[in-house]
Amino acid sequence: MKRTIKDNEMLNKEIAERLIQSSTMMEEDLMEDLNTSPDGLTEAEARKRLDQYGKNVIAHEKTPAWYLQLLGCFKNPFILILIALGMFAYFTDDPEALITISTMVTISVIITFSQEFRSAKTAEKLKALVKTTATVTRINDDSNYEKKEVDLEVIVPGDVIHLAAGDMVPADIRLIASKDLHVGESALTGEAMPVEKMDTLPRGVFKLAHKHQPKPTNALELGNVCYMGTNVISGSAKGVVVSTGTKTYFGSMASTLIGTPTLTSFDKGIKSITFVLIRFMFIMVPIILLVNGFTKGDWWEALLFGVSVAVGLTPEMLPVIVSANLAKGAAVMARNKVVVKRLNAIQNFGAMNILCTDKTGTLTQDKIIMEKHLDIHGHEDKKVLEYAYLNSLHQTGLKNLLDVAILEHAELTEVLGAERNDKKVDEIPFDFNRRRMSVVLENSDIGHLLVCKGAMEEVLSICSHVDDNGQIEPITKEISEKAIMLVNELNADGLRVLAVAAKQFPVREETYGLKDEKGLTLIGYLAFLDPPKESAVEAIRALKENGVDVKVITGDNAAVTQKVCKDVGLPFTSIVLGSDIERMTDEQLADIAEKTNVFAKVNPLQKARIVRVLKGKGHTVGFMGDGINDAISLKEADVGISVDTAVDISKESADIILLEKSLMVLEKGIIEGRKTFGNIIKYIKMTASSNFGNMFSVLVASAFIPFMPMLPIHLLIQNLMYDISQLSIPWDQMDKEYLKTPKKWNAKSVSRFMVFIGPISSIFDITTYCLMWYVFSANSVEHESLFQSGWFIEGLLSQTLIVHMIRTRKIPFIQSRASLPVMLLTGAIMAFGITFPFTSFGSSVGLQPLPMSYFPWLVATLLSYCVLTQIIKTWYIRKFKEWL
Template structure:
């Protein structure tokens, strides 16, 4: 930082204007973003969408206006949804800009004037007071009890005490106690500072730059649907050409064969697939919302199912974000403190309940905790049978010890002392003192850092009374203090003395009464959620700005940090190359004292090795890593910047909610595979019916209008209902699938082709049977049409499981599917039995015997599949696909 830019008396207006032209405005800039029209048109670049648009044109050419309108509606729906999601992501930097201060009190020409924060320049001297948002990164010139809330940058909620810089050549960077940062808030005190970095050079600007440089990758599902689109495109061209050429070689009319080939190619396109994917994802979003997670980007739902690493912030996500006293030590006792609810509150010694009122020294400690305190604690009614809980206001540490006192019934308002004087805590003394009065008596109540406080004590109190403080007792107390600190407890010491006056040096000749150790405790449900992750082969990783000891203590308690795992600090990360980080990142379970750049490096290192990463956070410091992650997860109480960068928002800030959302992600992918299997099997059945029939010299088996009926009846409601199948019991017991795994993995493609061929051959056999038994092409086509539809409706139930046949699936756990099949079956029945519909679809009415023949023939394929599955060489694994990578014998690929 050049010395010439740091004039402590402020700048002149002329110099400020000169620097404004030289350095630019104090604003956050960004690369030029795509306009709304460009974003909307970009939605039509997907290969599947292009195929559907071509199908629309072909449908119009064939006179199938209804199908054309249906397809174009599906395409437009997907385009609008994609546009909304992409356009919303453009708002991230706008939210970041809003966090800049609107104005600043700046020294110009020797006077304090208010100027827009955007006009501030490096070298400007400005004033700060409680409630101000800091307008630029700056070094502190002078301060009085100055505290800043830097949670949006550091992730830690407690305000940081600030001190004047000893030299203006201080190495500037994040986390400096002699500096304040753009966008942070002054919570207490006042001060004067000199701007050292503005605009994009500030810490906030660097975060904005990181956000701007991050490009969003397509989700695994989008990649798989693109892969499917390529397969469908090749298949459609091949089908159209093969059918047309075969018919022409057989002597059929050229134009009729081209129309038939085109109609079959259109039939082969699963035009319902994008709509069903969209609707299934939307329904999953609703289910996830009921579990307290708001999904902002639709395709992120499915990506959750791939996640194999969750990088979680500590404070408020894995912990409760409220300090709680866990241990109290007096010179003669070591007690644990239990109870989140009022009725459960208790002190324990060696597992046995301990009555606080029986210990004179403990009661003195609790009295100090309640009186030397500016926080409040009260009982909050639970209602509806819920237990009473503690409601607190004030600084977290003070609130924790106020609750500690209240648990033993020591309430400030009920004490006999009234407050006469307060000596606030400061970083030099590391103590706070309140003087209480009662008539002519005065008592000094002091709390503070144990090692400092002990130096001011000459006596101690236990349950027997007050005694001189000898070196043995002092050593034992310090040893207890170190033990508690090593378990990541924040330790406070407590002391008192009676005084003849409220003036003079009151913090001496004190009587020591004990220590209280507190921590931000883990959420009760977080431990179970971590265990659920472990069973699901998902690796939880803690990334926090907190101290390494605190982070490791919480991580061990939750099961995140296990034997053999590594930990890294931000300082160690700075000393590591990217290559070195790549080598160890898979073994690190805790990252502590990290900044925004560190978080971004960690996520990129994990993605580089092929992990699908979910990243949680709530502060601006988390936004770049959240945007870079495969699944960015913001906290409901977090900043707007983080929310805009995220894919999912946890409304209750709970790690367990994220695990529940991952479970839904796994379910939706399983269901997507189910209806892809169903749709493609049905389409292949139609293609086999038409193509093989033509090769065998039969008349055209189904007319274009009959093919359209099949698509409308089978591709719509049943496939959609299949996408709402409930989760299987073991969905979170299986390993996450690889993001590179094909959507047809685990033999699914073989199953689809084989079942499609069975459906097609069954339909052809019924065409031949009806033609011979009942005479006439119209009767044969009716029998074939009904067989094709009924066989597909049976097959939809087979698609509920990849390891069970039609006769082993749970039929009644998806009532929507049963309803959809009944509606589709009813439409097919009317197409044969209703006079008006018969005229449209060129069918004849069927007798009871003919319907029984259709039903019997339609069951041939499921029965054959069940037999093949039963005769398989290996016992089928329960749902090995898509979550587990296992070898399946080729014969299993042909099962239901």
């Protein structure tokens, strides 16, 4: 049952009070209130609560019931116009018009509904391929607790959740432990900067410290609560789920947070052309009504004719063609292992002319191998590997591919098992500003040992000493220069380098933080190889051939990036560094970004800034990324592209997800996007130009023919047949030349096309008037049926033939042939048009058989029409450098 605004307000207030209460309760009291423990719920209890509370999903994200989807199909302005005209036909006792209009509405609504219903089902299936999980602690059947990954949907109140960098917060959670936790809350509060979150003070102190403090009043400013829909930027935490699904703060506000999706340029274009056609109809129909009324004297017949013209000008198949194209495009892309989360992103995918991408996993194999572990002189050193192993093993944040490579390498050496002598005390998690992380271990011999691992420059900046063959010596300028030279040599060979440093501390109770990361001793370096993909060269060449400029934006250093780009054949003249970007204005960066295709040592905000300034220059920009540092750029881009193995926040931010991390897969998706866009544009340009031409024809006939040039029922049947002929357009193919360049919506192009191409059909409509008037003597009211039959056939055949003329810039049937469905359906409609006046049904609506001598004239008319259209097409392409 739908909630009222008052119900929502009450629910929001109830949720806010619940969060505030949870925030101020003692940990043990909260656990008792939720009937859980720090070790989590049993599996049986979790299943029971899932039945009790329901799945952890937001209600508004469910696909509407089929009957609501069906009703939604009637909201289209063209359908509403037809319904109004149908009601007019009913009240004026015009059964033929009523039946025809009802048939058109029924066909349009049924096809639109079936396409949208199928699209929704397809989208659900595709989204099911992309799983987002959370780490929970559950007590198994053997009464042992274990950390496990579960789908977000099955999380319940009382679950104990573990958070790390890159995780989406799956529910409203009260923290019970945290370490340097920073959370991005922009999706909920609009606050761009990450917010620091901490668990409550130690037991007993909380009440004392807060005894005289006022109770919090703003449920969105609770420092020990993480909210559903936010994401972890850095640090780690453990918390207990307070509420899930619609009972979360995000769930209660979802309708206002999500709102109406932002319209793409394509959406705006469809909307604009819709109202152009409607305005055109509202202007032309009254003119035709008045002309017919004054020239014929029969105002009632003129009114019925005007209604039929209005129906003929209504492109009711527009929503059908658009939804059918998008659904077909998404299905084809899914077969190519590309999941489209938002159908309208398909158009931007095809329009993309710049792809910004990270280096790792896209140009490289995403399989990092640890090649070397070196001391400060560049010699193999077991101690460096041991320290790196302890750091990667004990860290609880986001384990990246470098950590995996270290652990895999250590398994093959005697370093494995070194952790038996140490106990983890604390850690300082990784973040993208420091670009390093540290763990603190307790050893009975040396006390506390802080082991730090990270990017070379960032680690070197906090070191005051070096370990030189077991001797601890102060860092000198000479040692620093030698270290940098060694790292540069490794980078030049395509090796990525991390530095390892350490520092001893006396045993203490105080927790460790960023202030302790200073005065460290540099132990040595780790060198990793991420080999380029064999397909990368071909992929970059293919994208370039398809008009997509690839730009590499990476946080890695310039030397490694340069080596990889050379290996994969990506040409570049210079590399722009993040430090250079920091000094540039947006205008300067925009100019540089257009000319440069490799950026190194770039932080997340700089990545997003590059994307933003390129968009400002009129480019359609895609961004491909899979890390936490890519989330901002994915949202900023016209089309965000991620992969199934990406962190949660990246998958959530993306419009399109690749099930296979390959640029070749990406190329297939881009081509399909262009096909989809091209077939939609075909219909729009066909309809706009055809309607524009028909108006001239009807206006001329109304002014100079003493009887109705065609009965209302004839116009309705003709329009219905023409609509049916276009239903096969989504299954048409596009010329290879069209698919070679990015395509963007251009309202000016549609208007220009309509004005130049539309009147061509009017020329041959007028020659048909003259043919019927002078050659076949259909020049009086007694012979109006013959005149109407002649124009009915010519009008329907020329309208149907225009599908083949407009669908390609080449010579139709000779240089470019339509797909089989288009050929069969248009052929069937043309055959119907020729034979219809010869049938009893044709006779019943006022048409009559035509003499055989008419058909050579018809063939000549249609051939002349095709020849003139091709001549105008050639001139148009030469003048305006475009067609579709």
